[in-house]
Amino acid sequence: MSDPVLDLIQSKNITYMPSGADYLIKCLNPEHEDSNPSMRVDRVSGIYHCFSCGTKGNLFKHFGLLTNTVPLKIAKLKEKIKELKMSNMGLEQLPNSIPYTRSFRGISTDTLKRFEAFYTSIPEMEDRIIFPIKDITGKTVVYVGRHTLSNGNPRYMNYPRGVQIPLYPPCAPKGYSTIVLVEGLFDMLNCVDNGIENVVACFGTNTLQSNTKMKLLPYKAQGVTKIFIMFDGDEAGDKAANTLKPLIEAEGFLVEIIKLPDGTDPGDLGREDLLSIKEYVK
Numbered sequence: 337m338s339d340p341v342l343d344l345i346q347s348k349n350i351t352y353m354p355s356g357a358d359y360l361i362k363c364l365n366p367e368h369e370d371s372n373p374s375m376r377v378d379r380v381s382g383i384y385h386c387f388s389c390g391t392k393g394n395l396f397k398h399f400g401l402l403t404n405t406v407p408l409k410i411a412k413l414k415e416k417i418k419e420l421k422m423s424n425m426g427l428e429q430l431p432n433s434i435p436y437t438r439s440f441r442g443i444s445t446d447t448l449k450r451f452e453a454f455y456t457s458i459p460e461m462e463d464r465i466i467f468p469i470k471d472i473t474g475k476t477v478v479y480v481g482r483h484t485l486s487n488g489n490p491r492y493m494n495y496p497r498g499v500q501i502p503l504y505p506p507c508a509p510k511g512y513s514t515i516v517l518v519e520g521l522f523d524m525l526n527c528v529d530n531g532i533e534n535v536v537a538c539f540g541t542n543t544l545q546s547n548t549k550m551k552l553l554p555y556k557a558q559g560v561t562k563i564f565i566m567f568d569g570d571e572a573g574d575k576a577a578n579t580l581k582p583l584i585e586a587e588g589f590l591v592e593i594i595k596l597p598d599g600t601d602p603g604d605l606g607r608e609d610l611l612s613i614k615e616y617v618k
């Protein structure tokens with residue numbers, strides 16, 4: 337992953353020390369005799385602040401470089417996340433929750449456990465395998481329950497209703513610069529179960545068509561540069577993928593559509609197919 341702030345610090349031969357989310361350097365203010373480094377530089381945005389003399393600025397600007405607006409947005413996002421963490425408690429655990437300890441529709445118990453599958457006896461969510469859907473702050477924003485019977489109606493139920501579901505999982509795995517978008521929760525689970533770690537469910541094909549920027553920003557913040565769209569192999573999936581491609585490209589990502597054979601969706605693919613896809617989307 338590129339690290340423009342560190343690159344700049346090193347190219348200027350500045351002595352630095354990592355310190356939390358910052359680098360600690362000697363103050364850039366020539367009038368401040370700073371023998372004991374007291375200037376903090378945000379590792380992502382390059383924004384600096386001397387806690388001794390109060391000098392503030394941006395490292396890129398300081399050295400006459402254009403600031404990249406992406407790190408600034410990311411810094412703002414991080415602030416926002418911090419605020420959210422403090423202000424928003426998230427949903428409480430549903431009463432009478434019991435962890436789901438079997439496999440379900442071919443998804444292993446390990447994967448179900450990892451995504452904290454459970455069931456509950458509250459009437460609204462009875463007979464469902466339920467997953468807490470968390471936002472980037474780690475708070476549960478909604479529970480999604482799939483009926484355990486194949487003819488159960490409705491197949492999916494959200495609790496509470498009417499909550500906007502974020503893309504899930506909200507983070508790319510460490511070290512990945514790509515993610516694969518799939519339509520449904522079980523598409524995602526099946527991919528993860530077969531070793532594709534960088535897969536993200538968007539809960540339907542339309543959810544990403546509005547607010548695209550904000551929804552993708554967390555992934556950008558983690559260094560994702562390319563997004564594969566792997567929707568269901570049907571007309572609706574193709575159409576949605578083609579609509580989405582330019583919207584995602586407009587946010588500065590490379591986009592590639594993986595077209596599945598007609599009638600297949602990522603939730604039905606077997607291990608062999610998924611292994612080859614895994615190699616491809618690394």
Ligand SMILES: [Zn+2]
Nearest residue numbers: 363368386389
């Ligand atoms: Zn200073």
